[in-house]
Amino acid sequence: xxxxxxxxxxxxxxxxxxxxxxxxxxxxxxxxxxxxxxxxxxxxxxxxxxxxxxxxxxxxxxxxxxxxxxxxxxxxxxxxxxxxxxxxxxxxxxxxxxxxxxxxxxxxxxxxxxxxxxxxxxxxxxxxxxxxxxxxxxxxxxxxxxxxxxxxxxxxxxxxxxxxxxxxxxxxxxxxxxxxxxxxxxxxxxxxxxxxxxxxxxxxxxxxxxxxxxxxxxxxxxxxxxxxxxxxxxxxxxxxxxxxxxxxxxxxxxxxxxxxxxxxxxxxxxxxxxxxxxxxxxxxxxxxxxxxxxxxxxxxxxxxxxxxxxxxxxxxxxxxxxxxxxxxxxxxxxxxxxxxxxxxxx
Amino acid sequence: xxxxxxxxxxxxxxxxxxxxxxxxxxxxxxxxxxxxxxxxxxxxxxxxxxxxxxxxxxxxxxxxxxxxxxxxxxxxxxxxxxxxxxxxxxxxxxxxxxxxxxxxxxxxxxxxxxxxxxxxxxxxxxxxxxxxxxxxxxxxxxxxxxxxxxxxxxxxxxxxxxxxxxxxxxxxxxxxxxxxxxxxxxxxxxxxxxxxxxxxxxxxxxxxxxxxxxxxxxxxxxxxxxxxxxxxxxxxxxxxxxxxxxxxxxxxxxxxxxxxxxxxxxxxxxxxxxxxxxxxxxxxxxxxxxxxxxxxxxxxxxxxxxxxxxxxxxxxxxxxxxxxxxxxxxxxxxxxxxxxxxxxxxxxxxxxxxxxxxxxxxxxxxxxxxxxxxxxxxxxxxxxxxxxxxxxxxxxxxxxxxxxxxxxxxxxxxxxxxxxxxxxxxxxxxxxxxxxxxxxxxxxxxxxxxxxxxxxxxxxxxxxxxxxxxxxxxxxxxxxxxxxxxxxxxxx
Numbered sequence: 001x002x003x004x005x006x007x008x009x010x011x012x013x014x015x016x017x018x019x020x021x022x023x024x025x026x027x028x029x030x031x032x033x034x035x036x037x038x039x040x041x042x043x044x045x046x047x048x049x050x051x052x053x054x055x056x057x058x059x060x061x062x063x064x065x066x067x068x069x070x071x072x073x074x075x076x077x078x079x080x081x082x083x084x085x086x087x088x089x090x091x092x093x094x095x096x097x098x099x100x101x102x103x104x105x106x107x108x109x110x111x112x113x114x115x116x117x118x119x120x121x122x123x124x125x126x127x128x129x130x131x132x133x134x135x136x137x138x139x140x141x142x143x144x145x146x147x148x149x150x151x152x153x154x155x156x157x158x159x160x161x162x163x164x165x166x167x168x169x170x171x172x173x174x175x176x177x178x179x180x181x182x183x184x185x186x187x188x189x190x191x192x193x194x195x196x197x198x199x200x201x202x203x204x205x206x207x208x209x210x211x212x213x214x215x216x217x218x219x220x221x222x223x224x225x226x227x228x229x230x231x232x233x234x235x236x237x238x239x240x241x242x243x244x245x246x247x248x249x250x251x252x253x254x255x256x257x258x259x260x261x262x263x264x265x266x267x268x269x270x271x272x273x274x275x276x277x278x279x280x281x282x283x284x285x286x287x288x289x290x291x292x293x294x295x296x297x298x299x300x301x302x303x304x305x306x307x308x309x310x311x312x313x314x315x316x317x318x319x320x321x322x323x324x325x326x327x328x329x330x331x332x333x334x335x336x337x338x339x340x341x342x343x344x345x346x
Numbered sequence: 347x348x349x350x351x352x353x354x355x356x357x358x359x360x361x362x363x364x365x366x367x368x369x370x371x372x373x374x375x376x377x378x379x380x381x382x383x384x385x386x387x388x389x390x391x392x393x394x395x396x397x398x399x400x401x402x403x404x405x406x407x408x409x410x411x412x413x414x415x416x417x418x419x420x421x422x423x424x425x426x427x428x429x430x431x432x433x434x435x436x437x438x439x440x441x442x443x444x445x446x447x448x449x450x451x452x453x454x455x456x457x458x459x460x461x462x463x464x465x466x467x468x469x470x471x472x473x474x475x476x477x478x479x480x481x482x483x484x485x486x487x488x489x490x491x492x493x494x495x496x497x498x499x500x501x502x503x504x505x506x507x508x509x510x511x512x513x514x515x516x517x518x519x520x521x522x523x524x525x526x527x528x529x530x531x532x533x534x535x536x537x538x539x540x541x542x543x544x545x546x547x548x549x550x551x552x553x554x555x556x557x558x559x560x561x562x563x564x565x566x567x568x569x570x571x572x573x574x575x576x577x578x579x580x581x582x583x584x585x586x587x588x589x590x591x592x593x594x595x596x597x598x599x600x601x602x603x604x605x606x607x608x609x610x611x612x613x614x615x616x617x618x619x620x621x622x623x624x625x626x627x628x629x630x631x632x633x634x635x636x637x638x639x640x641x642x643x644x645x646x647x648x649x650x651x652x653x654x655x656x657x658x659x660x661x662x663x664x665x666x667x668x669x670x671x672x673x674x675x676x677x678x679x680x681x682x683x684x685x686x687x688x689x690x691x692x693x694x695x696x697x698x699x700x701x702x703x704x705x706x707x708x709x710x711x712x713x714x715x716x717x718x719x720x721x722x723x724x725x726x727x728x729x730x731x732x733x734x735x736x737x738x739x740x741x742x743x744x745x746x747x748x749x750x751x752x753x754x755x756x757x758x759x760x761x762x763x764x765x766x767x768x769x770x771x772x773x774x775x776x777x778x779x780x781x782x783x784x785x786x787x788x789x790x791x792x793x794x795x796x797x798x799x800x801x802x803x804x805x806x807x808x809x810x811x812x813x814x815x816x817x818x819x820x821x822x823x824x825x826x827x828x829x830x831x832x833x834x835x836x837x838x
Contacts, residue, residue: 273564328567
């Protein structure tokens, strides 16, 4: 019985079973008609019974085959359109044939694998430094520069070097996928400190959080905020005449953590915004297509892909922008304080 | 922690294969009054449909009270407990206020109606917001303001967590808007959330702390804190702004023009001794502070109510407003109220020409020459389209062209900018400007000033006791700063 139930998960088998049922019913109807004909009797009950039987067959056909087929087709269409469907690939769901099930299962396993997550994480780290430099050599050298600067009395250089070393330590050596919001904010502050040596007072950073203390202990994928802050400085405030203000706003709802990285920079036109958001929405294309990543916009897509791979497709990034007003990047992740709360294991 | 009432996550929605919402993201918190500014109306109706009915999505998720109510994977259709209040009443006519609020609400299970008890239960709600309406008043006898408040009250009593207000300012006057804002703040403090949809940012600024800017079926920006000022959106209205400013600079304003139209001692049930004059090529805006006076005046000029003789004069001659081709009226949303779907485009265009050219229906050549004359203005292809397949702008252009053919001396435009998005509003503005340039006087009848201020040469405010307050162009800088376009006059 269990085996039969499992076989009925496939629409191909359902169609066969339904066809057999249909032939059986038709055969029975024909047999009854033939019998009535031989007896030269016409039953007035025949028409209503026939109508009810056909209606029931149609209903069974719709709920057993039609609707599951529609759902299945919709999912495939969205998948081909580039949308990521991590939750949609479910073992209990009705599939077209055993072969399509195997195909979907394989795609699902590839998308959900820790390899994919780690691949995206690695890409988020600085490309120039990736696997090229021995991190300890780099830290020791930076510490050496800092000591020399202190001896020479150049405190600015010493502070800058210290900030750079702290930044690299966090970026390269910290191996966890998830860190606390507090740690991410510290890294942003370090990064901003380095940038301020370049831009001086032209650049300001403002961090706004609501009164909820829990927010600092919530977990967030590592290197989520800093690449976005970097984008906001490079593409937003740097190009602006006058003082540019970048703001990180954190807010917690019943189930989500909302982080908004805003700037009052040059913003972007509607077409660029639409294209960016479309690419962020269709992250399936980004994960499988490395070609597009090389064209630019690596940071945003990487962060978005990692969030969706870790937490699910209903989370991720969205961009709002108006030319000459500014840009907001809104990050949505589940509000969790422990890795055990993640639905999707990495 | 803030509670989210509504969350729309990457919603892409298609209607008949056309994408009307794309990557639409919006969230509304508990007790928040969020403004929504549609720069164009594209996708707005789809958004409202999703709020009401949860139709199948192409992609995305909708959460209400943190529960997923709609997603691209889920095909169940359930209605959300969200009230949408707009121009059309959703109250049941023939029933009292009490019945609409308590008895007809979903979830009312009492089989024996204890009306006295219900009346007692309703009274604290009415007292709370200072609304003096008898619970037994039939809803069709309520004023527009009372109807809107009763709909809000019904939503609150039914436990709806989100109330959507759709272009409310086109229905009620300034003082009523202030009262309504007070009521909204009162309920927002108690946890009810509001989505305030208005095409005018100045209006949103009066009541909202946060605003979403919608264009082409997407939210392009959320505005917070310091961004909530009129300068933020100057870019969006740049084209419109340039157009208006150029007119301000080029148009001559002189009171020496000849007198075209006059209303003398007009009296009715609510109107008491109304007098005003309109000059040739002048744009006069009449703003009504009392909805009943507005409705009655509208009835007089459309012929639904007859005034005593010798009240309306054109060039000194007494006229009957509805039977005189020198006077025309363009109703609210003319694309829906002034066109005949079963007739062709050309027939709709020539409709009011028969008084001027009686042979228009017999002589094909006249109609052909009209087509030739108006093709450059309206476009050649529209003449072969069905009325139902015209866009809103094309419908409006057709009505205005019909009036132009009629060649009246004066045109009354009833709330011309109501329900129109920015591109549509610009076109209406241009068409009205065309009337003015041809020497036709334009009288805009409005509850709310909206874009009328950008075109006006003179404004008359009619107070509830029919007292007139007149503003000449030089006095426009005395108007409240929160009115759309008032900044033009502050600067100049």
